[in-house]
Amino acid sequence: MTSAARILLPAAALVACGSCGADALASGGDAVTKSYVVAGAGFVNLAHELRAPSPTGRRDEDEVELYYPTTRRVFRFPHRSEEAVGIRQTSFGCGKLGANVWPSSIALASLLANGGTPTEGRRVLELGAGCGLPSATARICGSEILATDYWEQTDENGNVVFDDKDRLVPKSLFGQNLVYNVGGDENLVSRLDWFDEMNTFQTANHFQPDLVIGADLVYYPSDAQQLMNTIEIMLKTSAREALLISPLSPEYEREALPEFRRQLEGGVLGDSIDVYTDELELVTTKDNGDEDRLTMLLMRLYSNRFYGE
Numbered sequence: 001m002t003s004a005a006r007i008l009l010p011a012a013a014l015v016a017c018g019s020c021g022a023d024a025l026a027s028g029g030d031a032v033t034k035s036y037v038v039a040g041a042g043f044v045n046l047a048h049e050l051r052a053p054s055p056t057g058r059r060d061e062d063e064v065e066l067y068y069p070t071t072r073r074v075f076r077f078p079h080r081s082e083e084a085v086g087i088r089q090t091s092f093g094c095g096k097l098g099a100n101v102w103p104s105s106i107a108l109a110s111l112l113a114n115g116g117t118p119t120e121g122r123r124v125l126e127l128g129a130g131c132g133l134p135s136a137t138a139r140i141c142g143s144e145i146l147a148t149d150y151w152e153q154t155d156e157n158g159n160v161v162f163d164d165k166d167r168l169v170p171k172s173l174f175g176q177n178l179v180y181n182v183g184g185d186e187n188l189v190s191r192l193d194w195f196d197e198m199n200t201f202q203t204a205n206h207f208q209p210d211l212v213i214g215a216d217l218v219y220y221p222s223d224a225q226q227l228m229n230t231i232e233i234m235l236k237t238s239a240r241e242a243l244l245i246s247p248l249s250p251e252y253e254r255e256a257l258p259e260f261r262r263q264l265e266g267g268v269l270g271d272s273i274d275v276y277t278d279e280l281e282l283v284t285t286k287d288n289g290d291e292d293r294l295t296m297l298l299m300r301l302y303s304n305r306f307y308g309e
């Protein structure tokens with residue numbers, strides 16, 4: 001098990017892991033809660049969700065645990081059998097967004113872990129990371145990561161500064177939970193609001209990502225243009241590639257997605273960015289054999305100004 005995975009898991013799991021590495025996470029032989037198969041675009045990837053370790057009984061690990069109910073989920077990717085990623089879900093987010101691991105995140109993490117997109121040695125920046133499963137996964141695959149999202153800012157007296165009262169903004173503890181999930185190091189997380197162009201440029205220039213990733217970001221029409229600008233800035237400053245996944249199935253009702261897709265496929269980002277879209281299927285199988293099928297849109301964007309270097 002890597003040190004990243006150690007930090008990610010609660011104390012009870014670490015004790016259990018002591019004797020035989022991550023395999024002991026689900027003691028009694030890898031009790032799998034759900035299996036995920038992501039298929040499409042010429043590949044098949046797998047992820048397993050293991051039974052979450054039993055609660056430690058400690059509610060004071062940090063402020064998130066102190067004030068809010070939390071739940072744990074543990075993922076393992078069969079091609080990376082020694083490593084597992086533990087994620088703490090909270091009960092607060094951006095309205096209903098970001099507090100839980102969404103299926104797109106599982107599909108994206110699976111692509112990263114199983115070689116659908118090379119990650120080792122790359123600088124990977126995640127937008128709208130929420131609970132941070134793809135970032136935490138990229139980290140165990142050898143990437144340098146920066147997990148970003150946005151949350152309330154506070155002034156020097158700890159009072160919340162609202163920069164935009166018309167928008168839902170997650171609590172500042174949201175950022176703290178993201179730090180916890182990606183390895184406990186604040187340097188791996190940064191506040192990046194798609195509405196703040198200056199901050200986007202600064203983050204891109206400072207971190208210099210070569211791969212930008214995002215799961216289930218295209219949600220409200222009021223955010224879609226700013227998200228598009230953010231991706232464009234990343235691809236025109238340092239990133240060579242962006243990889244985005246969103247759910248297409250009608251029950252997910254991603255209102256902004258059809259127009260976002262139409263614009264991308266229509267070349268809104270100009271000739272220097274090539275766009276490829278594909279549909280994937282995420283098949284979730286529960287312990288009792290019940291299956292759920294979810295169609296997803298994979299959007300790959302490449303900055304062709306790097307060709308021939």
Ligand SMILES: C[S@@+](CC[C@H](N)C(=O)[O-])C[C@H]1O[C@@H](n2cnc3c(N)ncnc32)[C@H](O)[C@@H]1O
Nearest residue numbers: 094097098101102105128129130150193194215
């Ligand atoms: C549907 S959630 C997806 C979370 C995570 N990527 C996943 O798939 O589990 C959308 C995420 O986008 C973030 N988000 C929404 N508006 C944003 C903005 N203006 N700037 C940065 N992040 C934003 C939310 O906080 C939330 O974490």
